[in-house]
Amino acid sequence: MTGALATAVATGSEHELRVTESGYEFRVSESGDSPDLKSTPIVYRSERMFTPAMRQWFRAAHPVPLPAYADSSEFEVEFDRDVLDAFNRFMLNLMETMPPPRRGRVAKAFVLAYILHDGVRRKTGEPYVLHPLAVADRLRTLxxxxxxxxAALLHDVVEDAGFPLEEIKxxxxxxxxxxxxxVTKLQRINVLSSSMQDQDREPSQRKAESLRKMFVAMVxxxxxxxxxxxxxxxxxxxxxxxxxLKRKTIASETLEIYAPLANRLGIGQFKWELEDLSFRHLDREAYDEISQAMAQTRVVRExxxxxxxxxxxxxxxxxxxxxxxxxxPKHIYSIYKKMERKGIPFSEIYDIQxxxxxxxxxxxxxxxxxxxxxxWRPIPGEFDDYIANPKENMYQSLHTAVIGPGGNSMEVQIRTQEMHTVAELGVASHWQYKEQIRAGGPPNKELTHKVALLRALMEWNQDEADAEEYVNRIQSxxxxxxxxxxxxxxxxxxxxAGSTPIDFAYHIHTELGERCRGAKVNGMIVQLNYQLQNGDQVIIISAKRGGPSRDWLNAEAGYVRSQRARQKIMSYFRKQARESSISHGRLVVDRELKRYSVKYGFDEIAxxxxxxxxxxxxxxxxxxxxxxxSLVKKILDRERQEKEEEELNSLIASERRRASGNQNITGVMIQGEGGLLAQPAGCxxxxxGDDVLGYITKGKxxxxxxxxxxxxxxxxxxxxxxxxxxxxxxxxxxxDSFYNxxxxxxxYDRAGLLRDVTGVVADAKINMLHADATVDSRxxxxxxxxxxxxxxxxxxxRVVSQIERLPNVRQVFRKVG
Incomplete structure (x- = not known):
């Protein structure tokens, strides 16, 4: 499309609202007054708004007499005044952050959305187009x-108006x-997850986690x-x-799926707003109680x-x-969770601010x-250094709680501006960063790296405490x-990935996998080696009896991808030939025992x-x-181990005789017994408490x-x-032994740091032999x-843990050697 995109003229006045490819602008009267859009009828005129393909779609979609604008390169559309007011506010705010050419593309999307949603209203009674406009305005704040x-302005036009996706492209x-x-694909998740919740009332933790994964995997x-x-x-x-009932269902889904997803993405302002909105509909009485209590103390608190x-x-x-x-102030839902966790009323929550x-x-x-x-005096155990140890969604900040003025406890968060941006916008900060680059600003490599990790971090599970496993899961x-x-x-x-209907059937139940004879995916019959895609709905066609085909194990045919299904199929065929397998196994084991001249019974080897x-x-x-x-290795390893044990017993007996007249150190046992001369290694x-091994020296x-x-x-x-x-x-x-x-x-250096460290050692009643400190001025x-x-x-x-909790301490470790 070339030339002027749209011109909305306030007829009968000197004010003009103009939307073009180069931007969005007002033309005002000579007096300089801003246009009074509420008292002015607004007419939209366009040049080449519709391509031939779009006009063809309109003819097919509208059996009623075709609108004049669908057959003409110039047409007029009446704008609803409330809609145009909302659009005005949106574009005026957008002017502060987005240059004209890109603003023009956004205005173009609004005009198309308005035409396609024309005449449609939401259940609240407002014009439907105000919904995508509100979504876009919220994204503008990010x-x-x-x-x-x-895309936000057009996110419903394919699903609701049937507009061709190719024309949007x-x-x-x-x-x-x-x-x-x-976004259209994700609508299917909403429909199916809603039907799932209608059965379960509330989504289980496992199902909610799966839905969060699917949200990310499908896009x-x-x-x-x-x-x-x-x-x-x-x-x-x-x-x-x-x-x-519908409000509670949607609110429960929001709290279980959308709010945690916003947290995974690191978008803090979305997370707390989704939580508060959900809480308001799930427990209105508790919500109003906390809200009113906060309002009553607002003046004094402020x-x-x-x-x-x-x-x-x-x-x-x-x-x-x-x-x-x-x-x-703290958010209402976070206050509620603290009251619930500690079992206390609102009057006993002192760190609302x-x-x-x-x-x-x-x-x-x-x-x-x-x-x-x-x-102010710090509250013990309430200091967290998320700068040195960022959270899994890359959140960084120092958190501390102190007894503030008037004896009120208060939380203080300390972070850099960059950390604050990531904390508030999360993964969305990446697009703010791209806008900075377009404007000629310097690239921020650290921020780019953090944003790249955020996508992998959405798989993170709060119960996954093992750090190495966590890193491996990201890398996979x-x-x-x-x-x-x-x-x-x-x-x-x-x-x-790459799983087939057979994999799906075996995942549901082994018997369903064995009786699988066909499958429907999204209502269409497919081959059994069809590779399933994210969001597919699968129905298995099964027989009353029967078993799997040996062809399913042919890797080149591509019938099975998961190890689970392959093992189940192999297990089925194994059961069919157990007796012959036992006979063959007996011959193999007997042959290998004779070959290596090893004398073990079958029961010992088993x-x-x-x-x-x-x-x-x-x-x-x-x-x-x-x-x-593997059979031969196991047998020969056992034979070698038995010989080594015999040699070891001989060495220990010799050393026990040698040590009978010497002074031993206390605290170690060998093979469950003391009585041996032992000494700690200097290396x-x-x-x-350390995992240790002993080395039998020659004479010592x-x-x-x-x-x-x-x-x-x-x-x-x-x-x-x-x-x-x-x-x-x-x-x-x-x-009774002590070790140096x-x-x-x-x-980070501060006054009293050495005193606090040595104080921890003294409080633990540990004898301190030496202490010194140096500071790097750089x-x-x-x-x-x-x-x-x-x-x-x-x-x-215990001592190391207590020192690590001291303010400004970054690292504590034991020196060896």
């Missing part, structure tokens, strides 16, 4: 780009069309999910037009908050720290933290390796493989579940090493030395060394 705003861009298509552009979140916020704001905020700002200015201090300090650099964050702790790029499909009743099934039944073991050999190489300095008894000691590992490689390395244990009943231990503390990092006498690892761990 500084989303022009393509995203255009032609008139706007492939990106806009893909986003509109993505290639994460902006689709952000549009959907904004769409849900406006739907929640206008939920009063629904029935009470006066207290202003004086506290001014005091913090003044102290920061005096220290030369450039920062902005803001006060904020919080404060946020936004600085320009990281070092100022820690300096501001020291200032806050200097002004879970969304590319999984596919999410629906059962006929709307339950979400998680399968490996025990080596953890089989209680000899027949089960022989069948596994016959099925080739236990291969011949790794083991402590009671046993040397105790940490299990991961590199010196010990080197000795294993020396011929004949491996037999001298023996398992040992600490004797928990003997704890050194720890190193890294922290980054104000203090390094403290402490040497002390420790009884065991648990005692050391």
């Amino acid at each position: 500084d989303m780009d022009a393509d995203c705003l255009s 032609r008139c706007f861009s492939p990106a806009v069309a893909e986003m509109v298509n993505g 290639d552009d994460i902006r689709v999910v952000i549009i959907k979140l904004a769409d849900r916020i406006h739907n929640m704001q206008t939920l009063d037009g629904q029935t009470p 006066r207290w908050a202003k004086s506290t905020r001014d005091l913090i700002q003044e102290e920061l200015d005096n220290m030369g720290i450039k920062a902005e201090v803001t006060g904020r 919080g404060f946020r300090v936004v600085t320009s650099k990281v070092s100022d964050c820690y300096a501001a933290l020291g200032l806050i702790h200097g002004l 790029d879970i969304f590319k390796d999984r596919v999410y499909v629906f059962t006929p009743v709307g339950e979400v099934i998680d399968l490996p 025990g080596m493989f953890n089989y209680d039944s000899v027949d089960d073991f022989l069948a596994a050999v016959g099925y080739a579940d236990i291969t011949v190489p 790794c300095k083991p402590l009671p 008894g046993i040397t105790v090493h940490k299990a991961e000691c590199s010196n010990l590992a080197a000795r294993r490689e020396v011929p004949g030395e491996a037999a001298r390395i023996v398992p040992i244990q600490w004797n928990e009943e003997r704890s 231990v050194q720890i190193e503390v890294k922290a 980054d104000s990092i203090a390094t403290i060394h402490v040497e002390m006498e420790i009884r065991d690892i648990p005692q050391l761990s």
Whole structure:
């Protein structure tokens, strides 16, 4: 489309509202007054708004006499005054952040949305087009780009008006069309998940998590999910037009699926708003009670908050720290959860008001933290350093709670401006960053890296505590390796990418997989090797009896992708030939025993493989579940182990005789017995509680090493030395020995830091041998060394944990060697 996009003229006046390819502008009278759109009839005129393909679609979609504008390159459309007012406000706000050419594309999307939704009203009675306009306006507050705003304005035209997706691509861009298509696809999830909830009333945690995964897996552009979140916020704001049961169903879905999804994306302002809106409809009585209680104390609270905020700002200015201090009340739902968690009434919630300090650099964050702790007493256990240890959604900030003015507890968050942007906008900050680059600003590599991680982090599970497993799950790029499909009743099934209807059937139940004879996907019959796609709804066609086909195991035919289904099919055929497999397995084992001249019974070898039944073991050999190489290795390893145990027992007996007249160190046992001369290794300095191994020296008894000691590992490689390395244990009943231990503390320097560290050691009643501290003036990092006498690892761990909780402490570790 070329030339002027649209011109809305206020006829009968000198005011003109003009929308063109180059932007959006007002033309006002010579007096300079702004146009009074409420008292002026607005007429829309367009040049080449409709392509020939669009006019053809209009003819097919409208059996009634064709509108004049569908057959003409110039036409007029009456604008609803309320709609045009809302559009005015939206575009005036957009002028502050978006340059004219891109504003013109957004205005073009609005005009098309208005025409396609013309005459349609929501259940609230307002024109339908106000809904996509509200969604786009909400995304504007996140500084989303022009393509995203255009897609938001058009997000319902395919589903509700049947407008061709190809025309959106032609008139706007492939990106806009893909986003509109993505939102349209997500509508199916809403329909099916709603039917699932009608059965279950409330979504289970597992189903809610699966739906959140599917939301992300089904779209290639994460902006689709952000549009959907904004769409849900406006739907929640206008939920009063629904029935009470429908309101509760939608609110429950929002709280279980959409609010956690906003949190995964790191969009804090979306998360709390979705939570509060859901809570309002799920428990109106509790919502109103907290809301009214907050309103009653608002005047006193705001006066207290202003004086506290001014005091913090003044102290920061005096220290030369450039920062902005803001006060904020807690959100209603978070207050409710705290009341519920602690079992206390609203009157006992003292930290309703919080404060946020936004600085320009990281070092100022820690300096501001020291200032806050200097002004008021910190509350023990309430300090969290999310700058050094970011949350899984890349949130970074310092959190502390103090007893503030008047004895009121208050929370203070301290972060840099960049951290604040990511905290508030989350993954949406990526598009704000792109706008900065377009404007000629410098690229921010760290922010780009964080945004790239956010997509992977949406798979994160709060119960997944193991850090290594968590990292591995991110690296596996879970969304590319999984596919999410629906059962006929709307339950979400998680399968490996490339899975087929057979994989689906076996996932539901083994018997359904064995009797599978065909499948329907989205109502259409498909081949059994059809690869399922995200969002497919699958129905299995089964026989009353029968079993799987051996062809399903042919990898080239592509019938089975999941290991689960393959194992079930193989298990079926194994059961058909168990007797012949046992006979074949017996021949294999007997042959290998004779070949290697090993004298073990079948029952002994079955025990080596953890089989209680000899027949089960022989069948596994016959099925080739236990291969011949693994069988031989297990037998020969057992024979070698028995010989080594004999040599070890001989060495220990010799050392016990040698040590009978010597003084032993206490605290270790070998093979459950003491009485041996033992000494700690100087290379790794083991402590009671460490995993340890013993090394039988020649004439000097046993040397105790940490299990991961590199010196010990080197000795294993020396011929004949491996037999001298023996398992040992600490004797928990003997704890009268002390060990010299050194720890190193890294922290941002502050007054009283060394005193606090040594105070922790003294409070634990531990004898301190030495302490010193140095400070690197370049980054104000203090390094403290402490040497002390420790009884065991648990005692050391307690001291280290207490030091780590001290303000400004970044790292504490034990020095070895």
